[in-house]
Amino acid sequence: MALGPLNELVLGGIRFYQVKIGTNSVSRCPYVVSCSAFAKQSFTELGFFGLPAFLDRFFYRENPDTFVKYPRYVMPDGVIRYDDAAFHLD
């Protein structure tokens, strides 16, 4: 379900976060595809249903279990991230 102009507004908000807020704050998202990048792609691909997909990632999936359930990766900058197969599930 496409959101039309609202989709642009949401994507603009995400872009603003990524450029102005995310880069100027500490790295909080534990995943290898960051939550803002996940939200951006979810809204682009799923329209309205990008919102529940993002809420699932942000509110349910991100918890202390992350460090046990998902494979860990050390990024080139040394930061440890976890891969919840955000976009490459079969």
Added chain:
Amino acid sequence: MTTRPSTWTRIAAAAFVSAWAGVATAETPETKATDAPAAAPATSPERTTFLEGFAASLARERDYYRAISVWKELRFGAPDPRDRVRYSLSITHAYRASQRYASALSASPHVLQSEVATPAQRAEAELLSGESYLGLKIPFQAEVHLAKGLELSAPCSELAARAELMLGVARAEAGDWPRARAYFLRVQNGKSSLAPVGTDFAAQALKAPDMPQRSPLAAAVLSGLLPGAGQAYTGHWVDAAQAFFFVGAFAFASFLAYSYEHEGGRPLVLTSISLSLTGIFHISNIIGAERTARYYNQHQRDIYAGGIRDRALALP
């Protein structure tokens, strides 16, 4: 009256000063080694034979990094391009054996792009590239090189059997168990030393459908009936608790809002807002349960195929 030094005295003085200056600026052995221009490579056949034996001995002792240094030195000084290909192949082997897969992939083109490499050397380099891609968990890229390696290797050879085994591993990683088993059976039915491994892997491929799986549809239905139940079904208990808490909290807030607005005869504005939030979070919970089940299945397959891959890559 002053006397002028004789010619012989001047020569002696000059020789003394020159000798003293030489001592004062003499290089230590270390500085000599680094500052002196590079010496011509020792190309005597005896030394080459000695270094080749030394590198092979280091590799047998699994001292791969030192072996690679010796092979690189030999390659640097080898005038014959066929020797350089041989050393490059040894270097690729050593990187692959030491699990430095990316380095192996950067070394193999020295063989693959050489015009003097034999088909057997090319086949081996393709196989090593394929194995390195498997080590990097890129099975689709691995298959391209392994297929080329199989094509170039002599039929029914050890190399061909190894290529087929690795192709089976790549198929297993992709979740294509029937084709993986077909490759393993071909290795089993061949006459190579890998036949017992083929038998073992074929048996494992046959058992692959028995690995634990969770139905994404069942997970979604369960979470639809009770928030978090689908996540719990796939073993993600904390996700389940959070889903239950969030949906439950919004549902309770909706109930309170409705009670407040209904009793006061007010328009159900707050109730509508909180019900919408409850609905969105409930849909999130259902989508999450379905995703979690699919992730669970993929993870189980990765564990199962990963076990086969690790055993295959540990083969000598």
